[in-house]
Amino acid sequence: MGSQKVEKEMGLFRAFFKEGNRRVLTGFFRKMILTMAIILTIFEVWLGAIGTMDLYQYTTVFYPLVLTAAFLQFSSTKRVKGQKPTWLDIFMAAMSLGIGVYFLINIELYLKRIPLFNPLTPLEMAIGIATVLLTLEATRRTLGFTLTSVVLVILAYVFWGQYIPGAYSHRVIDYNHFLDDMVYTTNGVFGTPLGVAATYVFLFVLFGAFFTAAGGGEFFFRLAATISGRSVGGPAKITVITSGMFGMISGSPTADVLTTGSINIPTMKKMGYSPVFAGGVESAASTGGSILPPIMGSAAFLMSEYAGISYGAIVIAATVPALLYYLGIFLQVHFRSIKQNMPTLKEEEIPKISDVFKEGWIYLVPLVFLVIGIMNGMTASLAAVLATAIVIVCSWVKPEYRIGYKKLILIFEEVIERMVPVTMACAAAGILIDGIMLTGLASKFGTLIFSLTAGSLFLTLVATAVLCVIFGMGMPVSSAYILTAVLAAPLLINMDIPALNAHLFIVYYSCLSAITPPVAVAAFAASSIAQADPVKIGLNACKLAIVAFILPFIFVYDPGILLKGTWWDIASSIVLSVIGVIAIAAAVEGWYKARMNKLEQVILLVGGILLIAPGLISDVIGLIITVTILSVNRIKAKKSLNPDKNTEDVNILEA
Numbered sequence: 023m024g025s026q027k028v029e030k031e032m033g034l035f036r037a038f039f040k041e042g043n044r045r046v047l048t049g050f051f052r053k054m055i056l057t058m059a060i061i062l063t064i065f066e067v068w069l070g071a072i073g074t075m076d077l078y079q080y081t082t083v084f085y086p087l088v089l090t091a092a093f094l095q096f097s098s099t100k101r102v103k104g105q106k107p108t109w110l111d112i113f114m115a116a117m118s119l120g121i122g123v124y125f126l127i128n129i130e131l132y133l134k135r136i137p138l139f140n141p142l143t144p145l146e147m148a149i150g151i152a153t154v155l156l157t158l159e160a161t162r163r164t165l166g167f168t169l170t171s172v173v174l175v176i177l178a179y180v181f182w183g184q185y186i187p188g189a190y191s192h193r194v195i196d197y198n199h200f201l202d203d204m205v206y207t208t209n210g211v212f213g214t215p216l217g218v219a220a221t222y223v224f225l226f227v228l229f230g231a232f233f234t235a236a237g238g239g240e241f242f243f244r245l246a247a248t249i250s251g252r253s254v255g256g257p258a259k260i261t262v263i264t265s266g267m268f269g270m271i272s273g274s275p276t277a278d279v280l281t282t283g284s285i286n287i288p289t290m291k292k293m294g295y296s297p298v299f300a301g302g303v304e305s306a307a308s309t310g311g312s313i314l315p316p317i318m319g320s321a322a323f324l325m326s327e328y329a330g331i332s333y334g335a336i337v338i339a340a341t342v343p344a345l346l347y348y349l350g351i352f353l354q355v356h357f358r359s360i361k362q363n364m365p366t367l368k369e370e371e372i373p374k375i376s377d378v379f380k381e382g383w384i385y386l387v388p389l390v391f392l393v394i395g396i397m398n399g400m401t402a403s404l405a406a407v408l409a410t411a412i413v414i415v416c417s418w419v420k421p422e423y424r425i426g427y428k429k430l431i432l433i434f435e436e437v438i439e440r441m442v443p444v445t446m447a448c449a450a451a452g453i454l455i456d457g458i459m460l461t462g463l464a465s466k467f468g469t470l471i472f473s474l475t476a477g478s479l480f481l482t483l484v485a486t487a488v489l490c491v492i493f494g495m496g497m498p499v500s501s502a503y504i505l506t507a508v509l510a511a512p513l514l515i516n517m518d519i520p521a522l523n524a525h526l527f528i529v530y531y532s533c534l535s536a537i538t539p540p541v542a543v544a545a546f547a548a549s550s551i552a553q554a555d556p557v558k559i560g561l562n563a564c565k566l567a568i569v570a571f572i573l574p575f576i577f578v579y580d581p582g583i584l585l586k587g588t589w590w591d592i593a594s595s596i597v598l599s600v601i602g603v604i605a606i607a608a609a610v611e612g613w614y615k616a617r618m619n620k621l622e623q624v625i626l627l628v629g630g631i632l633l634i635a636p637g638l639i640s641d642v643i644g645l646i647i648t649v650t651i652l653s654v655n656r657i658k659a660k661k662s663l664n665p666d667k668n669t670e671d672v673n674i675l676e677a
Contacts, residue, residue, distance in 0.1 A: 030405045035155065042097035042163040044439075045105045046601050051094055052435075058087045060432035066224050067410075070403035079129055081212040084220035086122025090115045092160040114159065117152055124149055133366035137207045141198050141512075145441050150201035154453070157211060161450045164443045169501055173450050174495070176457035183461055189469075192461045203456060210456035214327050215448035215504055219441070222323035223448075224407035227440050231433045232413045237423035241382035242267045243285075248375045255359025257293045258300075261286040269311015274498065275536040275544035277440065278308035294364055298555065301548035302562030305537050306351050309544050309567065312499050312533040314344045316393045321529045323402065324500055328507060329525045333402050339522055339584040342596055343530075343573050346583070346603050350569030353607035361613040374618040384419055388412040418512065444498065451504040458508050468513040477515055483575055486510040487531045494535020500675045523578050530574040536570050537563035568610055569603055572634060580636030598633045598641055605630030605648040614652055615659035626651040 047055055049249030062084065066335070069080055093115040094107050102108065105114070142150065143250075162170040180200060183192045204210035208217075233239075240526030242264050250259035255597035265286065269278040283304040290300035312321050315337040320489025322340070326333045388409040395405035417425040425433070458464050489510060494502035506528045514524035536544040549556035564571070577584050608614040609627035618626070625647060 043100050043102065045095055045107070047094065047107075047156065048105065050299055051107060055091055055094060055438060056127060056431060056434055058091060059438040062224070062438065063228065063434060066220070066228070067407055068626055070225050070254055070401075070407045071219060076133055077208050077214075077217045078212055079133060080290055081208075081216045081220050082125035082129060082132075083122070084224075084443065085212065085449065086117055086118050087126070088438070088441055089156060089160055089449075090122075090294075091445060092164055092442045093118060095157075095439065095442060096160075096163040098163060101368065114156060118156055121149060121153055121156075132206055138199065138202055142206070146206070147197070147201060147585075150205040153205050153211060154201070157446070157449050157453065161446045164446045165498065169447065169450050170422070171497075172505070173453050173457075179463065180457045180461055190463075190473050192463075200460070203460060204453065207514060209452075209459065211449050211452045213326065213452040213455060215451040215500065216278070216445070218323045218327050218500075219445045222402050222406070223444055224437070224441055225403055225410070226317055227408045227444075228433075229388075229392075229406050229413065231436045231440075232410050232417075232425065233385070233423055235423070235429050236385070236413050236417035237382070237420060238385045238413070239268070240386045241378070244373050244378045244382065248378050248541075252372060253356070253365055254366060255364045255370050256372075257286070257289045258303050258355045258359060258364075259352060261300075261303050261346060262355060263289060265304055265307035266311050266314055266348055269308045270314040270316075274440075274444070275305070275309040275312065275533070276547045278311055278618040279304055279544050279547040282308065283548055283551050284646065291448075291552070294362070296554075297552040298558045298562050299358070301545065301552035301554055301556075301559035302566055303351070303355060305542070305544040305548045305559060305563035306566040307348070309533055309536045309563070310344065310347050310351070310570070313340060313347065313530060313570075315341050315506060321499055321503060324503055325507075325525050325529055326402075328504065329511070331347055331522055331525070334397055334399070335522065336526070337396065339586070340526060342583045342585060342599075342619060343526075343577060346573060346599055347567065347570045349600065350603045350607050351566050353604060354566050357608060357611035357613040361611065361617070385414045387416060405532055444500065447498040447501045448504075451501045454501075455503050464473075464508055464512060467509045468516075468528055471510065471513055472537055475597055479519075479578075480575075482513065482517060483527065483578060486514065486528065487574070489536045490528055490531030491538045494532050494538070499529075499532050499536065502535055503529055506532060510514050520581070522654055523581060523584065526584070527574040527578055530570060530673050534567065534570055537567060539564075564608060569606060572606075572631060576634050576640040582636075594641075595636075598645070601648060602630040602644065603635030604635060605644075605652070608652070608655075614655045616662055618651075622651055622655070 030316055034602050065080075065083060069075060073080075093111045098108070098110065158170055160174060161173065180195055183190070184194050185191070205212070208214070243260070246260040246263035246267075247256070249263065250256050253259060261282070265278055265282045268282050269275065283301075287297075287300045287304050290303065290482070291297055295303075312318060315322075318340065322333060322336045324333065325336055391412055392409045395408065396402055414425055417423050471482060471485050475485055486506065490502055490506045493505045507525060511521075511524050511528060514527070515521055519527075536542060537560050539545070539557045539560040542556065542563070545560035546556040548559050548563075552559065573583070576599075580595055581587055582591045583599055585592055587595075605626050608625045609618070609630060612618045612620075612623050629644045629647030629651065632640040633648060635641075635644070
């Protein structure tokens with residue numbers, strides 16, 4: 023009996039370190055969620071289109087509603103069964119709503135208040151403590167203990183860091199100072215990350231939900247099938263295209279894998295691909311959506327707000343690297359498919375390109391409008407609102423996808439369901455940022471990295487990349503980016519790296535953490551569909567995305583692929599990078615026109631990297647290596663196709 027009791031207690035303890043179950047609400051609680059979703063949508067559309075509000079004002083309206091939804095939609099642990107919220111969940115949801123009502127009533131006071139001028143009242147202290155604790159618990163429920171534990175470590179450093187001897191000690195920070203800065207200013211919970219979630223992210227999630235409901239998702243699938251269906255390995259190539267397109271809108275590798283992977287992975291397995299490879303293709307393609315313009319998930323919006331770089335400039339700079347990323351995956355899939363003699367899709371399964379555009383050209387209208395609007399200086403929020411309106415009009419042109427009352431309910435449910443994890447990640451990121459700033463940890467951390475890397479730019483970039491991957495273990499892209507940007511971006515910028523290059527470097531590795539073992543969240547999501555080892559899927563995804571691990575280093579040293587510099591610099595960088603990606607993909611798969619041996623693979627891989635790397639000497643050497651190896655491989659392929667001709671040539675020579 024004693025051992026069973028201990029085991030039960032240990033089980034409860036372990037359950038606490040995992041996120042809760044997502045509930046399917048019914049009855050009163052579903053109506054409550056729908057009501058909040060409708061209120062939020064109306065508020066967000068108004069704010070994005072014509073409204074003007076202070077950051078603190080609109081985040082204190084937005085956050086309590088999403089926080090309430092978090093406690094209703096997610097159970098405290100996976101051990102809690104059933105679809106109804108418990109009394110504890112209801113109590114926490116009520117507290118969250120109460121905090122929202124409090125700020126709604128007293129917002130004018132806090133907009134005019136001078137922080138730290140007067141001590142907080144007992145009620146303000148209680149509201150502040152409740153906000154922080156509820157944020158921690160909702161983060162644990164929705165995202166697991168990884169991000170929560172990082173926040174707890176930072177909070178421990180805030181309160182007890184003064185006892186650490188040496189350079190990492192800081193001044194005493196009392197509870198009044200902490201809560202004042204954390205809850206009653208825009209430095210903490212209600213800061214920039216939450217502001218991004220409450221504007222750009224919400225509106226683009228809304229756009230994506232409407233676009234998919236209106237038939238845009240089906241258009242993506244049909245278009246991808248038309249483009250790649252007749253080529254070898256068509257299903258895998260369709261996966262690359264569709265997952266990238268969906269990932270661009272969703273901004274969540276995990277959500278994208280679970281959405282598109284449920285169709286793509288079984289199809290690839292049916293066509294003969296191994297479960298590990300199928301899961302790897304889906305994971306790598308879905309992860310790249312967060313760096314694919316023009317939407318780039320939530321990463322670009324966070325980068326724009328935090329780094330002070332215009333959204334349009336980010337989109338332009340990120341275009342070529344993103345295309346090179348997907349070119350690398352596409353080519354590896356192509357070479358693997360030829361090597362394994364994979365079939366194409368059946369002709370009857372491939373729609374005609376004329377039919378695809380005849381039936382679905384209308385779905386290009388909102389996407390084109392979105393790009394043109396943003397490029398011409400329209401705010402991303404307004405562009406998203408107007409593009410969503412265009413999608414609704416488009417849906418009414420096609421009766422089978424017409425958005426009516428029932429679809430609206432499903433869309434509202436989907437939007438608030440998708441917004442809960444993103445919002446909690448941004449709120450937790452706000453706590454992290456404020457804790458780091460209050461203690462001066464950012465400058466201390468920068469000094470530590472600089473001393474460990476001896477001032478070497480390359481080693482500093484390596485250390486930053488490792489940090490992104492570590493911080494990204496089990497965390498959303500947004501949290502990994504914010505945390506690394508606060509700690510490492512100032513150091514990179516002080517080393518004369520332009521802010522755009524430095525922040526884009528961090529964004530890339532924050533995204534790649536989703537497929538980097540041991541905690542590769544996208545790979546784990548794919549494993550549940552592919553029925554394969556998640557670590558093997560993650561390693562396969564990293565192999566497919568190898569170009570993405572190289573590119574960030576390149577655009578720090580060579581801004582040409584970010585479309586910076588003279589036209590010759592830009593053109594030569596793009597052309598050589600494309601050839602380099604071809605070489606890397608062929609080397610990794612060990613196939614171009616014929617099979618390669620290990621030595622040829624290694625030499626070709628070096629040649630491909632030298633082509634992407636900046637510098638005249640490296641370009642010349644890389645080009646010579648690449649042309650030589652690929653030419654030899656082509657000759658080998660021709661000989662294998664004409665064995666009789668080869669024998670005849672040998673006999674003639676012998677005679």
